[in-house]
Amino acid sequence: MIEERLFSLKNIWFVGSVGAAASVLVVSGGLAFLVLPYTERGNRIAGIWDAICSAAGVPKKSSQSETVASQTKLSSVVLNSDMFKHPAPVSIGRGATLAQQCAICHGPTGVSRADSPNLAGQYPSVIYKQLHDFKTGARVNAVMSPFLASMTEQDILDVASYYAFLPRPPGYHPDTAEVAPTIVESGAPMRGIAPCGSCHGGIENKAGSPWLEGQSAVYIKAQLHAFANGSRTNDISLQMRNVARQMIDKEIDQAAEYYASKPLTESGE
Amino acid sequence: MLNSKRLILAHFWLAFALFGLALLLGAWQMFIRSPMAAWIGNPEWYYRSLTAHGTIMAYVFPTLIAMGFGYAISESSLKQALIGARWAWIGFWLIVVGTVTSMIPVSxxxxxxxxxxxxxxxxxxxxxxxxxxxxxxSWIWVALMAINLASWKRSNRGVPVPLAMYANVASSWLWGWTAVGAALELVLQILPVALGFKSTIDAGLARVFFSWTLHAIVYFWLMPTYIAYYTIVPRAIGGKLYSDSMARISFVLFLVVAMPIGIHHTFADPQVGAGFKFIHSAFTAIVALPTLLTVFTICASVEIAGRLRGGRGPFGWLTALPWQNPVMLAVAFSFIMLGFGGAGGLINMSYQLDASIHNTQWITGHFHLIFGGAIVIMYFVIAYDLWPHLTGREIRNLHLMRVQLWLWFVGMIVTTFPWHYVGVLGMPRRMAFFDYTDPAIAPDAIPVVMSAFGGFLLVVSAGVFFAILYKSQRSPLCDAGPYRFSVAVHPQTKVPVALNGHALWIALMIGLTVTNYGFPIAQLTVRSDTSVPAYYVGTRK
Amino acid sequence: MTGMAAYAGVHQATMPQARVETVDPTTLHLGGEFVESNLGSAIEPDGSVTVRAIGQQYSFTPQCILVPANTPIKIRATSADVVHGLLIQQTNVNAMLVPGYVSVLTASFTQPGEHLMPCQEFCSVGHEGMWGRVKIIPKEDFLAIAATQRRLSCVE
Structure with missing residues (x-):
């Protein structure tokens, strides 16, 4: 057999296949870039070049139409997973000094004897965000807000690193072998409630969501009610309000009691 | 001649062992999300299982089958010992190590x-x-297939490449290029972030890269099945292949048009321009062509078998077919599932119709019907057909084989038909549980239970499959003779150079990838403002 | 086939969004189009309605979208964190929400009623709990509420 040349204009397979592919490409490309952009409703095309760019998907910044501003002060914290990856020892040390003023409510080792939140071992992004929100006024509390007036950004970072460094306290109800209530374990899908542990640790942690094990039931209840009735609005884009206002009072009680009583050592695995 | 029997058997055994494990996970998932089970306490276990099931079934199982079958085809169709057998073992062990490495963090x-x-x-x-x-x-396999073919061609100038090898090499090139999309995504985008060198990633670009792999990978899964249709089925049922050229054309068409169409997986995405969505949609329409060619050619070949066996009249050949032969049964089942699955695929490829079922359980039903049904049932046939040649022991219990194939067929239909149905009702995929007490979801409950029972049938069928292979180990040694492929009605003595090599088609495949993907990838790659912070999973405390 | 796709592409209501738009998901809450007070349904000068929504782990905001029947609707949505999907059951409304990009959809609903709006793409554990709702009400009722509120939703 004489080897016919494949990549040659004389080869019918070469001409045919390349021609067919090219014509599909040209026809569909022509329709796609030159015809379709003009047929779409509400798409204002400023000339042929604009038509081609929009069909090709050249991104533009989101349009700035008139927006309705919030009546309340919202959180201005931008969280990312990079924060607090490697806290410097000096930051933890500074934090320890600054945290002395917190001890009266939050306990000298970060474990509260009142109904204030425990801070020992709390995720640093949580403490950072809440302190920042107290400072900007996105979250208001008669006791906390005045403290923040004098704290700098660096102070906040240091305190967050310090408390994150402290060990989480052991559980204090070692005999309870209770089953987690449905609202905690499975949430309520049809009301848009995911399992608590999918953000708050246990299953998965989402930056900004606190570790809840061992927190005071009174405190958890108060916060859930505050989110539900809209008196607390510093959760970014209603993330927690969406959940809390779908919870019935009984579920709020169950969730609070569960987290308050669960022994810490058995949790989270 | 089959020299590398151990190599080929190793591929098949590993493939089916992993398949068995992943199938159990799949059946458990169907049960756990159905109304028969209580809501799973920790939904993360569901997603863990789903990750393992998908990773094994999509990447490892079909790749090992294609590789093992590919080595068998190379040796028996070219009648030359495999060149680079040592490299083939290295490829095999890379897959073993890779699978273990990825499954440890998953578990x-x-x-x-x-x-x-x-x-x-x-x-x-x-x-x-x-x-x-x-x-x-798997890329080692791609290279070995090309090397073996090139070496054979050098010493057999002017002789047409055997169809089985021609198709096998087309399949290997398809995979070689298809995998590049996901490989680029993994190496350039994901790994730097996973290893902590970077903390932002362009989620839109990643989806474009992935779509490059995601569609053509389905055709790669399909390739061993199509090779079996053309080169095993006619021979096994006592017929002849209707047309050798038709077969070659459909394989090269897959090579060219399976690739540049993946963006139809991102129809509903915001990061791809409408123009490219349209172009990919147009090319997607063409991909039906090689499948239609195949259906026509195989039906014609089966008719030839029927008539050779004395069938008369327009339908008489159907009853004359060897229905007792498991291969005949399997190919009929496979075609039925391919028909239903293909009809569903036509819905997916259209932008407008896709909108109502995108990412619903319809999609899961669709690819289980095509892959788990039409494709995997032919993997069983390949194993049954090849086994005596590999082990030297006959599989004698045809009855059990028919039972196994029937179970798989019925199981797959029972699994996937309700799955499609709840998809049309708008049931989203990939959820660990559903609240079937809600009136809006209650109609999904019964179909989901049916579907789960279909899944249990599949597990039973796989059990029978393993039993058949196990029992064959204990039958007496026999000489199965050389492994043969089907013969065409008019054997080719001369093939156009375009259909005797792959160069033109590979060039078209790469060219069309560049035209259809080049711009969407390039423009997102050069932008920095579309990268977003990574979300690391697995932080429990 | 190409012809059919082209014909359908031109003549049917469901069209791929015309332009690719980008947005920074980390600063949605600081201001601009996707700040929480601007989310929900807004009446445009031409009488159409624009719905703005975000998906985040693991809810949509607003959780319940309120729209009038028989009115051209434009949905502008994005993600604040990972890839989500927005699917309104029994309708053709179905889009991916990819962080960094704005998804734009057009729709029009004829029948008043309520639909579920699940997230249709795996967005990490908790995905199974991400269900929103869409409520379609008669146009008059919608306009009556719109007389007192600039951004509407059916969140109780």
Whole structure:
């Protein structure tokens, strides 16, 4: 057999296949870039070049139409997973000094004897965000807000690193072998409630969501009610309000009691 | 001649062992999300299982089958010992190591990101490294297939390449290029973030890269099945292949048009321009062509078998077919499932119709019907057909084989038909549980239970499959003779040079990838403002 | 086939969004189009309605979208964190929400009623709990509420 040349204009397979592919490409490309952009409703095309760019998907910044501003002060914290990856020892040390003023409510080792939140071992992004929100006024509390007036950004970072460094306290109800209530374990899908542990640790942690094990039931209840009735609005884009206002009072009680009583050592695995 | 029997058997055994494990996981998932089970206490276990199931079934199982079958085809159709057998073993072990490497973090719950990856969710780096190793191992096979064919061609100038090898090499090139999309995504985008060198990633670009792999990979899964249709089925049922050229054309068409159409998986995405969505949609329409050619050619070949066996009249040949032959049964089942699945596929490829079922359970039903049904049933046939030649022991219990194939067929229909139905009702995919007490979801409950029972049938069928292979180990040694492929009605003595090599088609495949993907990838790659923070999974405390 | 796709592409209501738009998911809450007070349904000068929504782990905001029947609707949505999907059951409304990009959809609903709006793409554990709702009400009722509120939703 004489080897016919494949990549040659004389080869019918070469001409045919390349021609067919090219014509599909040209026809569909022509329709796609030159015809379709003009047929779409509400798409204002400023000339042929604009038509081609929009069909090709050249991104533009989101349009700035008139927006309705919030009546309340919202959180201005931008969280990312990079924060607090490697806290410097000096930051933890500074934090320890600054945290002395917190001890009266939050306990000298970060474990509260009142109904204030425990801070020992709390995720640093949580403490950072809440302190920042107290400072900007996105979250208001008669006791906390005045403290923040004098704290700098660096102070906040240091305190967050310090408390994150402290060990989480052991559980204090070692005999309870209770089953987690449905609202905690499975949430309520049809009301848009995911399992608590999918953000708050246990299953998965989402930056900004606190570790809840061992927190005071009174405190958890108060916060859930505050989110539900809209008196607390510093959760970014209603993330927690969406959940809390779908919870019935009984579920709020169950969730609070569960987290308050669960022994810490058995949790989270 | 089959020299590398151990190599081929190793591929098949590993493939089916992993398949068995992943199938159990799949059946458990169907049960746990159905109304028969209580809501799973920790949904992360569901997603963990789903990640393992998808990763094994999509990447490891079909790749090993294609490789093992490919080595068998190379030796028996070219009648030359495999060149580079040592490299083939290295490829095999890379896949073993890769699978273990990726499954350890998955089973520890450190990489529950599902097999589609979808950044900015980022799991443990070893999960991705394992997959890269699997792909690397399979690329050794791609290279070996090309090398073996080239060497044969040098010493057989002017002789047409045997159809089985021609198709096999087309399949290997398709995989070689298809895997590049996901490989680029893993190596350039995901791994730097998973390893901590970077903390932002362009989620839109990752989806475009993934779509490059996601569609053509389905055709790669399909390739061993199509090779079996053309080169095993006519011979096994006592007929002849209707047309050798038709077969070659459909394989090269897959090579060209399976690739540049993947963006139809991102129809509903915001990061791809409408123009490219349209172009991909147009090319997607063409991909039906090689399948239609195949259906026509195989039906004609089966008719030839029927008539050779004395069938008369327009339908008489149907009853004359050897229905007792498991291969005949399997190919009929496979065609039925391919028909239903293909009809569903036509819905998916259209932008407008896709909108109502995108990412619903319809999609899961669709690819289980095509892959788990039409394709995997032919993997069973390949194993049954090849086994005596590999082990030297006959599989004698045809009755059990028919039972196994029937169970698989019925199981797959019972699994996937309700699945499609709840998809049309708008049931989303990939959820660990559903509240069937809600009136809006209550109509899904009964179909989901039916579907789960279909899944249990599939497990039983796989059990029978393993029993058949196990029992064959204990039958007396026999000489199965040389492994043969079907003969065409008019054997080719001369083939156009375009259909005797792959160069033109590979060039078209790469060219069309550049035209259809080049701009969407390039423009997102050069932008920095579309990268978003990564979300690392697996932080429990 | 190409012709059919082209014909359908031109003549049917469901079209791929015309332009690719980008947005920074980390600063949605600081201001601009996707700040929480601007989310929900807004009446445009031409009488159409624009719905703005975000998906985040693991809810949509607003959780319940309120729209009038028989009115051209434009949905502008994005993600604040990972890839989500927005699917309104029994309708053709179905889009991916990819962080960094704005998804734009057009729709029009004829029948008043309520639909579920699940997230249709795996967005990490908790995905199974991400269900929103869409409520379609008669146009008059919608306009009556719009007389007192600039951004509407059906969140109780």
């Amino acid at each position: 520890l719950g450190l990489a529950s990101v599902l097999y589609t990856f979808y950044p900015p969710l980022i799991g443990n780096p070893f999960y991705y490294i394992g997959i890269v190793l699997v792909v690397g191992g």
